[in-house]
Amino acid sequence: MVKITRRSVLMTGAGAAAMLAAPGILRAKSYATQPVRLFVGTAAAGSNDLVARLIAGPLEAMIGQPVVVENRPGGATTLAVGLVANAKPDGHTLLVSSAAAIATYVASVTKPPSLVDDLSHVAMICDGAFIYAVHKDVKAENTRDFISLLKSSPGKLRYGATGTGGGIHLSGALFQQKTGTEMKVIQYANAGMRLTDLLANQTQLGIAGAAVLAQQINSGALRPLFVAGTERVNLFPNVPTGAEEGIGGLEGISNWFGLHGPKNMPPQISADLHGMVQKALEDAKVKEGLAAAGFFTTPGPREELVTRLETDTVLTKDLVKTTGIKIE
Known part of the structure; x- marks a missing residue:
């Protein structure tokens, strides 16, 4: 847990x-x-x-x-x-x-x-806001790289959510809609199971509150891409917002x-x-x-x-x- x-x-x-x-x-x-x-x-x-x-x-x-x-x-x-x-x-x-x-x-x-x-x-x-972070082995150093990777292999990369139609699921769906990309969503019973699979690279993208992924980001196990909000978060002041990365409107799901x-x-x-x-x-x-x-x-x-x-x-x-x- x-x-x-x-x-x-x-x-x-x-x-x-x-x-x-x-x-x-x-x-x-x-x-x-x-x-x-x-x-x-x-x-x-x-x-x-x-x-x-x-x-x-x-x-x-x-x-x-x-x-x-x-x-x-x-x-x-x-x-x-x-x-x-x-x-x-x-x-x-x-x-x-x-x-x-x-x-x-x-x-x-x-x-x-x-x-x-x-x-x-x-x-x-x-x-x-939700923060988007990828497993360290994903070949994407930033958001632009990640979008390019998704477009080169549609539907092959996966992200985890806890509940069909929940905030994380919808945020991921909105991201795909805004960027013209395709991912597969994997549903989990709880956040612990979701994080375990993310750290094992069974899923490649993590979407969560900043604090939920903070330890793994700080250890280098995960690489942050952007914050899906209008402002950067105090925990990761150097991580840009989605709008700064050219993806507007993601802050609607917070x-x-x-x-x-x-x-x-x-x-x-x-x-x-x-x-x-x-x-x-x-x-x-x-x-x-x-x-x-x-x-x-x-x-x-x-x-x-x-x-x-x-x-x-x-x-x-x-x-x-x-x-x-x-x-x-």
């Missing part, structure tokens, strides 16, 4: 030490009367899990009840969406979502619970995360939680932890999350239609 570096340290922000870990975060008058369950739609040690555990500590300090992160992988994040959608809308059951849940819903033939339509939307937490509750959650509870998230995003430990993982905080009104959900849905529908990606 692949673990993000420093995760064990970041987890100490939760639990009884939360108040000490977040000085300056004051406990608000809380709605909570029992522990709060914070669901994550992926296994432990991924980016979604990291983000949830980072904000759990400050939220716990403000709510005044334990905030327990529960990993419920399944259905490419839709299992967790469904569990929260069917929970009592009293603020005791929440979800840290990722963009993958939108893609999964749009690409599904039989529709699972919808992140957009079946939940309340509280706040954006953070955003981050590695963002938000907080949600069941639909029809009382407006005051949603407002209280939104305020708590804003305070949590001001905490130095949260900022440092997210930056170390290649993310930046996205404080702002609830409407920014709603807008992101809407724009991602439109983009994903167009991409699914043109590529023919389906989840049966």
Whole structure:
């Protein structure tokens, strides 16, 4: 299982030490009367899990009840969406979502619970671009070389994803569409299996959050090509963006995360939680932890999350239609 570096340290922000870990975060008058369950739609040690555990500590300090992160992988994040959608809308059951849940819903033939339509939307937490990196033995020193290699042998090189129609799958599909190239996608049950095959050169291209591939890039096992965002990332300031390499529009699929509750959650509870998230995003430990993982905080009104959900849905529908990606 692949673990993000420093995760064990970041987890100490939760639990009884939360108040000490977040000085300056004051406990608000809380709605909570029992522990709060914070669901994550992926296994432990991924980016979604990291983000949830980072904000759990400050939220716990403000709510005044334990905030327990529960990993419920399944259905490419839709299992967790469904569990929260069917929970009592009293603020005791929440979800840290990722963009993958939108893609999964749009690409599904039989529709699972919808992140957009079946939940309340509280706040954006953070955003981050995918980084593209190739195995060290791939004969491509840069993005231009890689595109030429793909065009010389269409369909022979492979990239790994975790979930048909998920963010990584769609990012790779969008890259192929933008560059006129062809690759084969290999689906994996989790990020650990995906990385194992990438390091063994069973797949040649890795697409992931910057922190997920940081150790392997720094060791020379992988060679970074570009960042699929509008700005370079702090972890790899010398790695250009896709736009700098002549591939615009890849930033439309990014590695963002938000907080949600069941639909029809009382407006005051949603407002209280939104305020708590804003305070949590001001905490130095949260900022440092997210930056170390290649993310930046996205404080702002609830409407920014709603807008992101809407724009991602439109983009994903167009991409699914043109590529023919389906989840049966």
